[in-house]
Amino acid sequence: MQIIRTRVELAKNDPLTRSSLRVMQYEAADGAAEITRGVFCLCCTLAMYAVILPGTSMTRAVLAWAMIMCAFLASGLPKAIRKRITWPRTGYVVPRPPIKAWWIMRVFMVVVAAGISFGLMKLTKPEKHDAIPLNALNSVATGPGAISPVQKAICAGFGGLSALTYLVMAAPSFRKHPWKWPLLALMALGPVGITLIVPGNFLDRFRPVALFVALVWLGSGAATLYSYIRHTPPASGAA
């Protein structure tokens, strides 16, 4: 029994494991990943808001596409932030992928994301093939307060999903920044409140939920970055 305990203890205190964890902490130290996630969410939300703006449909479409393009361009943000802020202060590092076949994991994630998107699309699409009560159905699907329990659950569950992502991404910095715990709760529960308070159909409720989540990501990332800059002065002449 003692040997098993010691084996576990040795594995826990293994320098290899600990150094990998330290690199993960380093990745979360500057808040760049959180800011990027926030900008991505914000751009997607603005694209959803762009389609309800007054103006011609062409203008709205262009605006929405511009926002979607900005969302994709946000993927270059962590490198830009780290190049200017993190690397000159605490050095450049590329973490080791946790598994050898990292690309398999990426493909799997893309497939899961596509599946979820397809499922959401199917669930939130108003019925079009039912010819007889079309007008009545459309008015129910798009009218104020028209939202099915499944759609309501998706809207509220988006917060839970975001909170889970936040927990995974920012977990290494939770010990250093305990104020992230209330933010985590806010991210999980805020969308539930918004879903219950805001009237309207699915998109009317989902837009503020997405905006709220984006702002929490951005706020958390900005605060982490501010704290990082305050506590780490630029290094002098170490090459």
Added chain:
Amino acid sequence: MNDQLRAIAGLDRVIHEPGRLMILAVLAGVKECDYLFLLHETEMNKGNLSSHLARLEEAGYVEIEKTYRGKVPMTLLRLTRAGRAAFEEYRQGLNAAFLRELQTSSRGNRPT
């Protein structure tokens, strides 16, 4: 010489030095990093770090690449395949020595 001492005496001496062990432990967790990151993580002074890195490079455990990021010089460091294997072997050897010691002591303390 008993088994535990033999196991400890058989450990790689290049890695066994605390400074170099620390460097390898940091490098084992990354794909590559620069000198500043290692300096920050190990909290050594520049002289010590440079001499340990030179020793590890000489042993073929660490690859050092001098490059530039824009106009700023940068020293990139990464563990070689041999370095990773040696570190892994060292780690397993040390763990095995501790376990063997524990097994022996628990056998010795067993009431007869």
